[in-house]
Amino acid sequence: MKINFGKSPTVRFRFVYFLFPFLTIMLFFPACIVTHERPSTYYQEQPPSPQRPDDLRRIQGIWHITSNNYPGKLEIYLSGNRWAGRINFDPHLPWDQLTDFFFDARTGEIQFSRPTYQTRYTGTLSGNQLSGTFTEAGRSYPWEARRELPDSPRQVDLRRIQGLWYITSNSYPGKLDIYWSGNRWTGRINFDPNVPWDPISDIVFDPRTGEIQFSRPTYQTRYTGTLSGNQMSGAFTEAGRSYPWEARRELVHRPVDLRRIQGLWQITSNSYPGKLEFYWTGTRWAGRINFDPSLPWDELIDIFFEPQTGQIQFTRPTYNTRYSGTLSGNQMSGTFTEVGRSFPWEARKTR
Numbered sequence: 001m002k003i004n005f006g007k008s009p010t011v012r013f014r015f016v017y018f019l020f021p022f023l024t025i026m027l028f029f030p031a032c033i034v035t036h037e038r039p040s041t042y043y044q045e046q047p048p049s050p051q052r053p054d055d056l057r058r059i060q061g062i063w064h065i066t067s068n069n070y071p072g073k074l075e076i077y078l079s080g081n082r083w084a085g086r087i088n089f090d091p092h093l094p095w096d097q098l099t100d101f102f103f104d105a106r107t108g109e110i111q112f113s114r115p116t117y118q119t120r121y122t123g124t125l126s127g128n129q130l131s132g133t134f135t136e137a138g139r140s141y142p143w144e145a146r147r148e149l150p151d152s153p154r155q156v157d158l159r160r161i162q163g164l165w166y167i168t169s170n171s172y173p174g175k176l177d178i179y180w181s182g183n184r185w186t187g188r189i190n191f192d193p194n195v196p197w198d199p200i201s202d203i204v205f206d207p208r209t210g211e212i213q214f215s216r217p218t219y220q221t222r223y224t225g226t227l228s229g230n231q232m233s234g235a236f237t238e239a240g241r242s243y244p245w246e247a248r249r250e251l252v253h254r255p256v257d258l259r260r261i262q263g264l265w266q267i268t269s270n271s272y273p274g275k276l277e278f279y280w281t282g283t284r285w286a287g288r289i290n291f292d293p294s295l296p297w298d299e300l301i302d303i304f305f306e307p308q309t310g311q312i313q314f315t316r317p318t319y320n321t322r323y324s325g326t327l328s329g330n331q332m333s334g335t336f337t338e339v340g341r342s343f344p345w346e347a348r349k350t351r
Contacts, residue, residue: 068141091202170243193302264350270343
């Protein structure tokens with residue numbers, strides 16, 4: 001007996017019905033596999049973004065660094081999609097670029113290189129401080145860095161150091177002027193009233209510790225010190241040697257100044273009698289001196305008076321003479337220098 005499949009619709013239907021579940025499984029199984037594997041491969045190829053907000057807040061910015069007791073500045077910033085930075089230990093030289101940065105926000109581990117000296121720094125971040133060791137010429141040294149807080153209240157800074165100071169550098173008296181120029185500290189210094197002021201640069205002031213630093217480029221001098229109240233003191237380096245310095249705040253009390261020294265004085269300089277006069281011009285002290293009534297008065301310059309201590313100084317340019325002394329009541333006394341020699345002087349107030 002012959003069975004004709006081509007002519008039996010019942011048989012054909014049953015055969016297709018039997019194969020349909022197998023065909024469905026075979027068609028959808030590969031699709032399920034691709035759908036499962038493709039996202040996994042995609043995420044493995046994508047590196048984690050370096051621009052994490054926590055990273056930026058934790059290390060980006062300027063730091064005060066000390067490497068084996070040498071103070072300097074360290075700056076870390078994001079350049080595109082990677083960390084970059086620069087470092088400087090001498091304000092008279094350009095910054096050195098840093099390379100090969102590594103920072104792990106989970107552990108605080110940080111590493112970077114200073115190619116100029118083939119130096120590699122490794123350390124750990126803890127709060128606002130970095131510390132660790134660096135290797136140079138095969139030897140290892142300690143380093144640490146503190147965060148420079150740019151949002152420190154400027155009002156506190158200005159009140160504490162801005163203004164005029166009387167500075168003494170290795171026994172040489174002068175004046176120091178520090179002021180805020182909109183986005184940075186700037187200033188000037190002078191030890192000779194007959195020559196222009198020297199600008200100072202690279203001024204660093206930490207209001208928390210009182211630490212202050214600045215440079216006098218004219219003589220390649222670097223000053224470091226500490227502020228305490230209305231006085232600063234420390235050391236400066238020049239030509240490879242170190243010397244002490246200190247500075248006192250200029251406290252201006254004009255009414256007291258005027259009553260104490262303004263007016264006419266009878267002066268005796270090395271036994272020569274004469275007249276001395278001081279007066280206020282509205283912006284500065286001025287004065288004149290005379291030892292011969294048949295000759296014009298000589299004008300005085302560079303008049304300095306400290307009402308707290310009574311210290312007074314002035315110069316008579318005609319003879320290149322510098323007077324220094326102390327006020328006590330209505331009398332002043334001290335010494336003056338002329339042609340390299342020192343002589344006594346005193347003065348009494350007449351009115």
